[in-house]
Amino acid sequence: MSNGRSFYITTPIYYPSDVPHIGHGYTTVAVDALARWHRQAGDDTWMLTGTDEHGQKMLRAAVANGVTPQEWVDRLVSESWFPLLEELNVANDDFIRTTQERHETNVQTFFQALYDRGYIYAGEYEALYCVGCEEFKPEAEIIDGTGPFEGLKVCAIHSKPLELLQEKNYFFKLSEFTEPLLALYRDNPDFIRPEHARNEVISFVKQGLKDLSISRSTFDWGIRVPWDESHVIYVWVDALLNYATAVGYGSDQETFDRRWPGYHVVGKDILRFHAVIWPALLMAAGLEVPRGVYAHGWLLVGGEKMSKSKLTGIAPSEITSVFGSDAYRFYFLSAIAFGQDGSFSWEDLAARYQAELANGFGNLASRTTAMITKYFEGIVPEPGAYEDRDLAIQETVATAASDADAAIDRFRPDEAIDAIWRIVDALNGYITDNEPWALAKDESRRARLGTVLYTAAEGLRALAVLLAPIMPIATQKLWESLAIAGRLQDQPIREAGTWGVLSPGTTINALAPLFPRVEQPV
Numbered sequence: 001m002s003n004g005r006s007f008y009i010t011t012p013i014y015y016p017s018d019v020p021h022i023g024h025g026y027t028t029v030a031v032d033a034l035a036r037w038h039r040q041a042g043d044d045t046w047m048l049t050g051t052d053e054h055g056q057k058m059l060r061a062a063v064a065n066g067v068t069p070q071e072w073v074d075r076l077v078s079e080s081w082f083p084l085l086e087e088l089n090v091a092n093d094d095f096i097r098t099t100q101e102r103h104e105t106n107v108q109t110f111f112q113a114l115y116d117r118g119y120i121y122a123g124e125y126e127a128l129y130c131v132g133c134e135e136f137k138p139e140a141e142i143i144d145g146t147g148p149f150e151g152l153k154v155c156a157i158h159s160k161p162l163e164l165l166q167e168k169n170y171f172f173k174l175s176e177f178t179e180p181l182l183a184l185y186r187d188n189p190d191f192i193r194p195e196h197a198r199n200e201v202i203s204f205v206k207q208g209l210k211d212l213s214i215s216r217s218t219f220d221w222g223i224r225v226p227w228d229e230s231h232v233i234y235v236w237v238d239a240l241l242n243y244a245t246a247v248g249y250g251s252d253q254e255t256f257d258r259r260w261p262g263y264h265v266v267g268k269d270i271l272r273f274h275a276v277i278w279p280a281l282l283m284a285a286g287l288e289v290p291r292g293v294y295a296h297g298w299l300l301v302g303g304e305k306m307s308k309s310k311l312t313g314i315a316p317s318e319i320t321s322v323f324g325s326d327a328y329r330f331y332f333l334s335a336i337a338f339g340q341d342g343s344f345s346w347e348d349l350a351a352r353y354q355a356e357l358a359n360g361f362g363n364l365a366s367r368t369t370a371m372i373t374k375y376f377e378g379i380v381p382e383p384g385a386y387e388d389r390d391l392a393i394q395e396t397v398a399t400a401a402s403d404a405d406a407a408i409d410r411f412r413p414d415e416a417i418d419a420i421w422r423i424v425d426a427l428n429g430y431i432t433d434n435e436p437w438a439l440a441k442d443e444s445r446r447a448r449l450g451t452v453l454y455t456a457a458e459g460l461r462a463l464a465v466l467l468a469p470i471m472p473i474a475t476q477k478l479w480e481s482l483a484i485a486g487r488l489q490d491q492p493i494r495e496a497g498t499w500g501v502l503s504p505g506t507t508i509n510a511l512a513p514l515f516p517r518v519e520q521p522v
């Protein structure tokens, strides 16, 4: 049912030096929800995620654990990173690992092409490196250490000492791309979103770019530079190329032409790599730049960026085992404006679960289906003549559906959910105002009762379709209860607001509670 619109979207590829936390889960569910929406709209969708397995960080984690780096990443990926996708109910189309042959070979092809085109040269380098960031740090991100690191220079992000590295490196002529990048940002205002992220990158690039060291020779856990076996390719260049190698760069031109270019969703911590270095590398290779880069904010716990290395890390399973994956997805995507930082707290999660999911959406679904069962023996009634207040619901549904689609186009799942929630709130108010339980006591109001319950049930149908990308499990239960022909994931989401899909006369099925009561976490 493809409409020919290609939509390729990626998460960052994560470092499997450690186990995943809710920050990684956040990016992943956001990308999954966007991909599911586009897939359900009939766009030719491809969602990629994966792991970034080379570099010094990985090597050190392996050494510290007494295994080879390959053993270390194999273990972490199979025991922790694949299961994350299951836990969060992610429907990725592919998972790339940078240690795969399909990646390594084509990274070398790309690297050789840059060299042949004259964008790589050899030079001497001495600078402060942060292994946590896998990056030579710019002045602005170097601070004086305190406490045990008194007298040392530390990384502003990781608060750990930097290492002075001095070696012969290959360099990429990034400095030649200052003007072409500024032109790209100017001509394509949506290339970097949101606006504040765009402004930040533009002012950074306006200061002028320096050439970038893109090889390392003091360790060998990486992809070899094709013409110089004593060097491995800088892990960030290796990593960025996953977006191209995974869709056929160097191996399958047809697939590459079909998918590329795509959209990258990243945390703001790695925006510059994606919005500066990555398009420059692509331009140098003569390839198309990405369609866009969207930077989201950080999850804060206790006011700090949540991170495993600072011991504020929370595993996604701590949340999903209590509230379920739908609630995880809903909570992070609705409670945080996509692009801004957001604070996580158990209290906020539990409160929203109760108010919005259990009492809001869940209760609407259970009382509507229960009343159809009770008053119409489980058969969806025929609506009678619509009154203004019924037409107002139809209007709300239509507007909310198109507003939600527009929000998804802007990469704002939070605003899409806000729009969809207008339907939940409107229907709950509609049921309270129309008092079907009172209509049911008066035989002469039976037609009106049918109209009210049809309106509520058809509104639920629209909610199931619109919320399927966000909460696939609950909406599937609701869909089965409404007993509409066809699979939920095949319902064209851009037409979700068209009224009258649910056929009167359909026998509905009992609905299991969508959001059961949970024991409050301690």
Ligand code: MSP
Binding pocket: 011, 012, 013, 014, 015, 016, 023, 024, 026, 027, 052, 239, 240, 241, 265, 266, 267, 268, 269, 270, 297, 298, 299, 300, 305, 306, 307
């Ligand atoms: N391997 C690189 C990315 C290479 S992409 C070509 C990397 N990996 S990472 O494991 O550190 O993951 C970083 C990403 O995880 C962030 O960009 C963000 O998407 C997500 N997050 C990690 N911590 C986070 C928060 N505290 N809050 C929100 N997102 C977080 O960098």
